[in-house]
Amino acid sequence: MATLPPSPFDRARRNRRTFIAMIGVGLAMLGLGFASVPLYRIFCQQTGFNGTTQRADAGVDVQQATGHTLSIRFDSNVQPGMPWQFHPERPTQTVTVGAKSMAIFVARNMSDRPVTGTASFNVTPTQAGAYFTKIECFCFTQQTLQPGQEVRMPVLYYVDPKILADPDNKDTQEITLSYTFYPVEQGQKAG
Incomplete structure (x- = not known):
């Protein structure tokens, strides 16, 4: 057939x-x-993948790991062409693991016009990101600075004591928190 x-x-x-x-x-x-x-x-x-930090409320109760300290280094950058100066007031802090700490970053608009920016962040070493917890931060919030205006921006944070039991972080002596400010065009939403 x-x-x-x-x-x-x-x-x-x-x-x-x-x-x-x-x-x-x-x-x-x-x-x-x-x-x-x-x-x-x-x-x-x-x-905490890729250095992303954790978030907590201001009322969080954390147990300090007395005798265990880490060095926290602060890094600041602006996208090329953005007319801001941006830096930490103190480039490093030695903190007790589990203790709430505060860092201050300073931004200044060096141009003759208002400029709006937003900051992104990361933590290195990346495996420490799961334990670096921010309570208050200026990241992903649009900041508009008038010509010549300078602002101080706080970051409240702590390093979770669980980092001490993590074998991937047994050699971690220093954590770097890095911010980069990017310009935001009018009408554009941040992050």
Whole structure:
């Protein structure tokens, strides 16, 4: 018995199904692309992945690890072309693990016009990010500085005592908290 070649109607129906399936795959990929940024941010905040710090409320009660100190180094940068000076008041602090501490960063608009910026951050070594906890921070908040204006911006933080039991951090003597300020165009939302 001979098989008949597919009819033009069958071929058109298969092509239509393939086209609809490809549109579905494309829309799914587009949706995943939009969802990936917030999902990645949530993942990083929960795990400390890639140097992302943890967050806590001001009323958090943390047990200090008396006799265990770490050096915290502060790094500050501005995107090239942004007319700000930005630096920590003190480039390093020695802190007791578990003790709440505060660092102050200073930003100054060196231009003759208002400039709005927002800061992103990271922690190195990256495995320490899961234990570096910020209580208050200026990061991801738009800051508008008028011409010549200087502001002091606090960061309240602590290093979770659980870092002492983590074998990946057994040699950690210093943690670096680094901020980079980027300009924000008018009408654009930060982070």
